[in-house]
Amino acid sequence: MIHPVRCIVLAAFVFVVFLVWVPEGVCQPVPATISVDTSARGAAVPSTLWGIFFEEINRAGDGGLYAEMLQNRAFRDAPADPVGWKIEQAPAARVTAAIDAAVPLNAGIPSSLRLSVEDGGGARVALVNEGFKGCRLSGKQDTPAAVAKWLPAFRTAAAKSTDGLALRSGVVYRLVVYVRADEEFSADGPSLTASLEKRDGTVLASQPLEGIAGEWKRLAVVLAPASDATDARLVLSVPPSGKGTLRIGFVSLFPSDTFKGRENGMRPDLAGMLASMHPGFLRFPGGSFIEGQTLATAYRWKETIGPVEERPGHWQIWGYRSSDGLGFHEYLQLCEDLGAEPVYDANCGMAEKEFAPVDSLQPWIDDAVDAVAYANDPVDTKWGALRARNGHPTPFGLKYVEIGNENGLSFPWGGGSKAEYRERYLPFYRALKAKDPGLHLIATANIAAPGVPVDILDEHYYDTPEWFLQNATRYDRYPRNGPRIFVGEYAVTKGIPVASGSTLKAAVCEAAFMIGMERNADLVSMSCYAPLFINPAWRGWSPNAIVFDAARAFGSPSWQVQKLFGENRTDSLLETKVQCAANDALASASSSSGSGNPEAVNPSRGAASGKPLPVLHAVAGVRNGEIVVKIVNASAAPIDAAIPLPPGAGRAIVLTSDSPDDMNSFEQPDKVAPREEPVPACGKDYRRLLPPWSLTVLVVRPSSG
Ligand code: AHR
16 A cells, blocks of 8 residues: 555656646646636626727738729829839830929829820830839838838839739729820820730720810729739820820729728728727727828828828838828728727827927827817818718717827837826827817826826737736736726737738737736726738738738738637626646746747837746626637647536637647638637536637527526
8 A cells, every 4th residue: 555645745746747748748638727707797898998900001001901002193102203103115115204293283292294205116105003012111211211212122022023903803993093185295096095904915994084185184984804813904005196295193093892882992801801800999090100200201180181182192100101092081981880989099299209399289289189170070160061071971979089109108219208298298188178078088108197187098018929928917906096008009029930910829828918908897998909901012010910912811810819809799797717727837838939030120118027927818708698708728738627607508719720830821811710619508517628829719698598
């Protein structure tokens, strides 16, 4: 017989061996218990808890969500170079093309493209646009001098023999051209013909542009391609007989099937992905985009409304010019179409590296207050009338305004100190509350103090997977007598490979952090992952939620997590306890240094502490009589979890994959995607095996409910 003491020692030895062994090989399930108290409702969960953040970065808008298909539609993307356009002509032709300020289109677009054909050389002269073909961006570069870096890279990308406009047969494409001719221009037949052509020359659709005259004319035609294409080009061609000078001020091509059929609207596939996230709000339009590095490149919403062919656009911080076609009005309209609260981020007179003097803030304050007036005032007011003229008489109901972006944080790259922010924030706060005391105003730094009211505080986190696990409990410890929290930007950006999208591991660790936010929904009222979109041909930041090119799109694992949380909201919390004795051993298996981020374009925000990482996370709540339990296993071992629940049935949605490093791609868009399975019966003995590196959402309807 074995002595009891020996028995205990042996058992302890076996347990230690188990803990050490688990991380190495094929893992044994580790026991755990997740207890959900269904007897009492906890805090209410705000409908704004899960939202989205849109910023013009990585061609998220122009060349992305905004459905305009032509790059450089106003010939303003570079000062003297019609980037995005090329002239094709016969070898013997004598043709010149240049951007020319002598004949502006209007006050907003103070130049046009002069196309002079002395001799067509027996063939057509074609002005060709192949859409947003991309160029590698790096970091922030908002000065016009950045064009010097941008142009050569763009030309290389534009010369690529693949890609182009993505066309779908069955969809019609609306072309608008602002054009005029010099008096002496002559041609047999139409002076200009618009066609959609494949790279091999196949003409998919063609229409003459009739009515060109000696003054600016807006000519509109509809092009209906005969078949699909992903390498198409818009061709505006002067016939072989054409001679003289044409001036072209603005050329726009939109699909007819924009999201919700809006004119000047959004790409339906990308906006559809946003809709499928059920966002509670949309924060816009940035980000650093609203700041600029200098005030000259800051976002000014008043220049982003009205007819698109009159919007000047502007150089912006992420290294390319924004057409501002996706302007203030379109953002508000998108919020309405998504059923999301608008959260407008206003520049508070602070660019990253330049601040308006405190005694010269008034124009910036007026901009913020007038933005609220434009969104909300009745139609018999100045701004309400303008909104109505722009197509939306009903107020949009803007309730949230953020004062600045990342100001007052003393970042090495700028944005000002707390003191510099506070003295600008306060007059904004007072003016906005005077405009509407019901507005929820958001500060970007924790400056709350007597006499410095902060309704909501925006916090941003970009860090390692481990940081997100460690900080899943951060809001458990926050005081409840301060501002509510808006986690306005967050993502795992370090310790994972540099790529357009994220990995499963990153997504699972973000999910753990989200569980922490949901558990603290009495304090954390809003959150959104960042950035939202990337066209990989224009990468200025990684990773991102949604990756697209002209024809395709896929969600990263992080997007899948965001979507799962948005789809599986709760209205109120149920107290949830997690017990996992082997947590520390699992944790050591989970914290790897990752593959690093040698090309990191993202600023460093500090590192995780050395404490053991919690790997099992859960939160539960109720919605429409269903119990929703979200569970993260952020370890390499499966966890065998006892989850006692009331008798009932439902479903489990599980997001996992073979490896924590798995990503999605254009070729494998659903490699990391949730799988749903029925839960035919559950009750007090219910157990689930939680796969390694997984998010499980359990939705159960109690049979008595
Ligand atoms: O999300 C990318 C950038 O990160 C945002 O523009 C800025 O607010 C933050 O630094």
